[in-house]
Amino acid sequence: MTRAILSLGSNLGDRYAYLKEAVTQLGDSAVLMSGVYETPPWGDADQPAYLNAVVLAVDPAADPRSWLDRVRELEKAAGRARDPERRFGPRTLDVDVIAVWRDDDTPVLSDDEELTLPHPRAHLRAFVLKPWLDLQPYAQLPGHGWVTDLLNAPELTADANALTPRPDLPLESLA
Ligand SMILES: Nc1ncnc2c1ncn2[C@@H]1O[C@H](COP(=O)(O)OP(=O)(O)OP(=O)(O)O)[C@@H](O)[C@H]1O
Numbered sequence: 612m613t614r615a616i617l618s619l620g621s622n623l624g625d626r627y628a629y630l631k632e633a634v635t636q637l638g639d640s641a642v643l644m645s646g647v648y649e650t651p652p653w654g655d656a657d658q659p660a661y662l663n664a665v666v667l668a669v670d671p672a673a674d675p676r677s678w679l680d681r682v683r684e685l686e687k688a689a690g691r692a693r694d695p696e697r698r699f700g701p702r703t704l705d706v707d708v709i710a711v712w713r714d715d716d717t718p719v720l721s722d723d724e725e726l727t728l729p730h731p732r733a734h735l736r737a738f739v740l741k742p743w744l745d746l747q748p749y750a751q752l753p754g755h756g757w758v759t760d761l762l763n764a765p766e767l768t769a770d771a772n773a774l775t776p777r778p779d780l781p782l783e784s785l786a
């Protein structure tokens with residue numbers, strides 16, 4: 612059994628519908644959903660604002676690799692509309708595997724290009740860290756320490772302050 616923190620993002624089309632559909636497809640494995648946040652684009656400024664959220668997913672049958680297979684399926688179902696020339700460009704749905712833990716709570720570490728764990732840019736992204744804290748105030752990002760310390764780092768202050776909670780767009784009731 613493994614549990615995973617997954618991050619969801621969308622900035623094209625009906626953004627909320629894409630997030631809801633992803634949670635619905637995760638089904639019983641989606642155990643906890645964060646609030647949804649409206650977030651300015653990170654990494655490539657010339658695109659619309661994103662909706663972002665984080666999900667704690669648990670599955671007795673999932674090995675680390677199967678989380679990657681699942682997120683690819685979710686992105687495929689959302690049409691994966693994105694420009695291959697723009698690495699951090701707009702997309703209907705982006706689902707990243709942020710970190711995975713085994714049953715005994717040990718984190719899965721991987722430097723495989725296909726599945727790097729923890730996600731190599733998670734510690735730089737307020738749009739991942741802030742929603743994650745909603746779910747787990749004492750969360751630690753393996754190899755990087757407390758999520759709250761990462762979010763409060765001076766380099767992330769501007770990004771953290773620019774996140775807007777969207778309580779009008781709940782995901783909790785969908786699982
Ligand atoms: N932890 C991870 N979660 C999701 N994909 C990963 C991870 N580690 C490596 N990858 C690989 O990254 C590839 C590109 O993924 P994706 O299209 O989501 O990247 P991106 O959205 O452009 O950038 P980012 O991963 O920084 O959000 C995927 O095909 C996948 O195999």
Ligand SMILES: Nc1nc2c(c(=O)[nH]1)N=C(CO)CN2
Binds near residue numbers: 705
């Ligand atoms: N705010 C925000 N910015 C992004 C996001 C995202 O989910 N939210 N995803 C990206 C894909 O790599 C690039 N930039």
